[in-house]
Amino acid sequence: xxxxxxxxxxxxxxxxxxxxxxxxxxxxxxxxxxxxxxxxxxxxxxxxxxxxxxxxxxxxxxxxxxxxxxxxxxxxxxxxxxxxxxxxxxxxxxxxxxxxxxxxxxxxxxxxxxxxxxxxxxxxxxxxxxxxxxxxxxxxxxxxxxxxxxxxxxxxxxxxxxxxxxxxx
Numbered sequence: 001x002x003x004x005x006x007x008x009x010x011x012x013x014x015x016x017x018x019x020x021x022x023x024x025x026x027x028x029x030x031x032x033x034x035x036x037x038x039x040x041x042x043x044x045x046x047x048x049x050x051x052x053x054x055x056x057x058x059x060x061x062x063x064x065x066x067x068x069x070x071x072x073x074x075x076x077x078x079x080x081x082x083x084x085x086x087x088x089x090x091x092x093x094x095x096x097x098x099x100x101x102x103x104x105x106x107x108x109x110x111x112x113x114x115x116x117x118x119x120x121x122x123x124x125x126x127x128x129x130x131x132x133x134x135x136x137x138x139x140x141x142x143x144x145x146x147x148x149x150x151x152x153x154x155x156x157x158x159x160x161x162x163x164x165x166x167x168x169x
Contacts, residue, residue, distance in 0.1 A: 001065050005030070006074025014061045020054075021045045023061035024071060032072035032101045036148075043147030046102035046109075047071050053109035055146070072101035075108065083167060084108050087160035095151035103147050107161045110143045114165070135165050 003010045005028065012027040021038075024030040024047070033056060036044030040055040047056045048070040076082035084104050087093070094100040117130030122142045124134070133139065140158050149157065 001062065003061075003065060003069060004067070005069045006071055007068075012061075016060070016062050018061045019057050020047070020049075020059050020061045020064055020069070021056040024056065024069075027061075030071050030073050034098055034101060036099070036102075041148075042099070042102075043106060044099050044102045046106045046147060048105055048109050051109070051112060053106050070105070072105055075104065082108070083164050084160065087163045088157070091156045091160040091163065093153055093156040093160040095149075095153050099147060099149050099151075103144070103149065103157055106144060106147045107157070107164070110140075111161070111165055113143070135162055
């Protein structure tokens with residue numbers, strides 16, 4: 001099977017029952033995406049598929065053969081950090097670091113959702129111009145609620161996201 005992962009064509013022959021998470025970690029050696037709960041409840045496995053964030057533990061790899069898959073490894077490198085990665089470092093938005101790749105992928109895709117005017121459950125208005133959604137603490141928290149941080153670095157994560165949003169990255 002052919003996959004496009006982090007902008008590169010990749011081949012693998014996963015079991016048809018393998019999750020996208022298992023394809024990434026076990027077949028392709030992309031271990032930045034973490035296996036947390038394996039039930040879609042923690043967000044540690046969040047990746048971006050065709051511009052949308054998903055829990056890679058809940059979807060079969062074979063469903064994504066023609067999709068554009070972006071993992072934490074594709075966002076940036078140690079020498080050239082993505083703005084969200086740099087903000088997480090600057091604001092100490094991680095402690096143990098286990099949830100960090102999923103948090104960062106989710107935050108990047110979440111800011112794109114805001115730019116497209118997608119409301120959340122706490123967005124103050126859901127009609128008219130939704131391209132000016134205010135990223136309040138409640139708005140960011142709601143949008144990031146699918147990503148758990150067991151170390152409770154939430155205030156720093158929110159600060160990192162807000163800085164990247166202000167910079168327009």
